[in-house]
Amino acid sequence: MTNAPQPDLFDDDPGSERAAGGVIIRTKSELEEVCLVFRPHHNDWSLPKGKLDPGENFLEAALREVYEETGLRCRELRHLGSTRYEIERPPFRKLVHYWTMEIVEDAIFVPNVEISELVWMGFAEAKNFVSYPHDAEILTRAENASS
Numbered sequence: 304m305t306n307a308p309q310p311d312l313f314d315d316d317p318g319s320e321r322a323a324g325g326v327i328i329r330t331k332s333e334l335e336e337v338c339l340v341f342r343p344h345h346n347d348w349s350l351p352k353g354k355l356d357p358g359e360n361f362l363e364a365a366l367r368e369v370y371e372e373t374g375l376r377c378r379e380l381r382h383l384g385s386t387r388y389e390i391e392r393p394p395f396r397k398l399v400h401y402w403t404m405e406i407v408e409d410a411i412f413v414p415n416v417e418i419s420e421l422v423w424m425g426f427a428e429a430k431n432f433v434s435y436p437h438d439a440e441i442l443t444r445a446e447n448a449s450s
Contacts, residue, residue, distance in 0.1 A: 319387065319396040323365035324352025325404040326445040327377055329423065335449060337429050337442065340372055341420035347434035350441060351418075352399055361400040369404060372418045376408035383444045386437040399437075403445050 327338040339348050353368035355361065362379060369377050379402040390397045412421040424432060426446040430439040 318394055319398040320390065320394055321355045321361070321364075322352050322397060322399040323355065323361040323368065323401070324350050324399060325365050325369040325377060325379070325402050326350060326383065326441060327369060327373065327375060327404045327406065328380075328445065328449060329406060331423070334425055335446075336423040336425055337445065338373060338375070339422050339424065339429055339432060340418045341422075342417065343419045344417070348422075348432055349434060350401065350438050352401070362402065365400065365402055366404075373421055374410035374412055375406050376410075377404035378407050379404055381448050383441055383448065386441060388435070388437050401441050401445075403448055 329336050329338075338351065340351050341348050351369045351372040353364065353372070355364040356367070359367070366377060366379065369375060381403045383401040383403060385398055385400045387396060387398050389395060414420065422432075426442055430442045433439050433442065
């Protein structure tokens, strides 16, 4: 069950590049784990996310991007809000909305040009492992939402 408001209402920063992603949570041996991906082009560890396609809302983009980057079909659980940060190309700002997600159809990860590795780890380790403070903040929100 989602408690997210209508995703189309989230575009409160129309001058920014718009993106969406997910914090995929699974339970393994009674420990909650989250999924992180390595993006070789950026040389970073991050949460699965990507830009909105034309006509797509934030939630649709989040579900699509998570599937494209991980191979996992997921469903949204809870909207975690957004993060904003500067980027090196126009429009020089990025707005990203995130949801916690659960897997509805598992798959074996296949490395590709965009994402070369996928790892699962607990929240504490993941917050120290991601390359950017804004990803660690989203992980903190997800951990608080899941407890």
